[in-house]
Amino acid sequence: MAEIPTQYGIILAAILFSLGIAGILIRRNIFFILIFVEVMLNAAGLAFVVAAARWGQADGQVMFIFILATAAAEVAIGLGLLLRLHHLFKTLNVDQASDLRG
Amino acid sequence: MIVAFYVAAGVAVLSTFLVILQTNAIHALLYTILSLLSVAIVFFSLGAPLVAALEVIVYAGAIMVLFVFVVMVLNLSPETEGVDRAWLQPRTWTGPVILTLILIGELVYILMTRAGLTLEGAAIGPKQVSLALYGPYLLGVELASILLLAGLVGAYHLGRDALD
Numbered sequence: 366m367a368e369i370p371t372q373y374g375i376i377l378a379a380i381l382f383s384l385g386i387a388g389i390l391i392r393r394n395i396f397f398i399l400i401f402v403e404v405m406l407n408a409a410g411l412a413f414v415v416a417a418a419r420w421g422q423a424d425g426q427v428m429f430i431f432i433l434a435t436a437a438a439e440v441a442i443g444l445g446l447l448l449r450l451h452h453l454f455k456t457l458n459v460d461q462a463s464d465l466r467g
Numbered sequence: 468m469i470v471a472f473y474v475a476a477g478v479a480v481l482s483t484f485l486v487i488l489q490t491n492a493i494h495a496l497l498y499t500i501l502s503l504l505s506v507a508i509v510f511f512s513l514g515a516p517l518v519a520a521l522e523v524i525v526y527a528g529a530i531m532v533l534f535v536f537v538v539m540v541l542n543l544s545p546e547t548e549g550v551d552r553a554w555l556q557p558r559t560w561t562g563p564v565i566l567t568l569i570l571i572g573e574l575v576y577i578l579m580t581r582a583g584l585t586l587e588g589a590a591i592g593p594k595q596v597s598l599a600l601y602g603p604y605l606l607g608v609e610l611a612s613i614l615l616l617a618g619l620v621g622a623y624h625l626g627r628d629a630l631d
Contacts (some may be wrong), residue, residue: 368622369469369472369512369513370483371473371577371578372490372578373472373476374472374509374513375578376574376575376578376579377476377479377480377509378552379571379574379575379578380480381479381480381483381502381506381573381600383567383570383574384480384483384484384487384567384568386566386570387487387567388486388487388588389488389529389590390567391563391564392487392531395597396534396537396543397486397492397495399534400495400496400499400534401486403499403530404483404486404499404502405517406525407506407522408504410518411506411509414513414515414518414622415513417515417517417591418513418514418591421591422569422600423595423596423598423599424617425515426515426517426518426591426596426599427596427599427600427604427607429518429521430518430521430596430600430611431524431607431611433521433522434611434615435527435611435614436526436529436530437525437529437618438545438614438618439618440615441533441618441619441622442532442618442620442621442622442625444533444534444537445621445622445624445625445626445628446624446625447537447542448537448541448560448625448630449625450488450624452480457541457543458607463603
C-alpha cells in the first residue's frame with residue numbers, strides 16, 4: 366500500500382462521484398435516483414479514506430463511519446418517501462410529481 | 468497489493484457505469500453491490516481494514532438489502548423496464564454524458580498537476596479508529612445515534628399506511 370499514489374485514489378472517487386451524477390441526471394425513476402445517491406455518498410467516503418491513508422491518521426475512517434450512518438438514515442427516509450410516491454401516483458416516475466399542490 | 472487496487476478500481480468504475488444502463492431494478496442492484504464490494508477491496512488495499520469490513524457489512528449488506536426489500540414489496544421489476552427505456556435514447560443521455568466527461572477530465576487534470584504524494588505507513592486498524600471515535604469524535608457518535616433515531620421515527624411514520 367506504500368506505492369499507490371494518492372491522486373489515483375482521489376481520481377477513483379471523482380470518477381465514481383461523476384458516474385453517480387450522470388446516473389441521477391439520466392434516470393427518471395426515483396428508485397434508481399436513490400441508488401445513485403448511495404453511489405455518490407460511497408465515492409465521498411472513499412475520498413475521505415484515501416486522504417486518511419495518505420496522512421496515516423484514523424480521522425478519515427471515522428468520517429466514513431459517520432457517512433455510513435448518514436447514508437443508512439437517508440436511505441430509510443428515502444425509501445419511505447418512495448413508498449408514499451408509489452401510493453399516491455401509482456408510478457415511480459418523478460416527472461409525474463410535478464405539481465406543488467397543498 | 469498495488470495490482471489489487473487497480474483491478475478493484477477498474478471493476479468499481481465499470482460496474483457503476485453498467486448500473487446506469489440497466490432497466491431491470493434487480494440487475495441494477497446487483498451491479499451496485501458489485502461496485503460496493505470492489506470499493507471495499509480498494510479500502511483494504513489502502514490499509515483500512517475496518518472500513519472495508521464496514522462497507523461490506525453495512526453498505527452492501529444492509530442498505531442494498533433494504534433496496535431489495537422495496538423491490539420485493541412493490542414488485543418493481545416489470546414496471547421499471549418500460550419507463551426508463553424511452554429515456555435511454557441517445558439524444559437524452561448525450562448531454563449529461565458530455566458534461567460528466569468534462570467534469571471528470573477537469574478533476575483528473577487538477578489532481579494530476581499536483582506534486583506526487585504516496586501513501587505511507589502501516590495499516591490503520593480498528594484500534595486506532597476506535598480510539599479516535601471514542602476520544603475526540605465522541606460528540607459525533609452521539610449525534611449519529613440521534614440521527615439514526617430520527618431516521619427510524621421518520622421511516623416508521625412514512626411507511627405506516629403506504630402499502631395497499
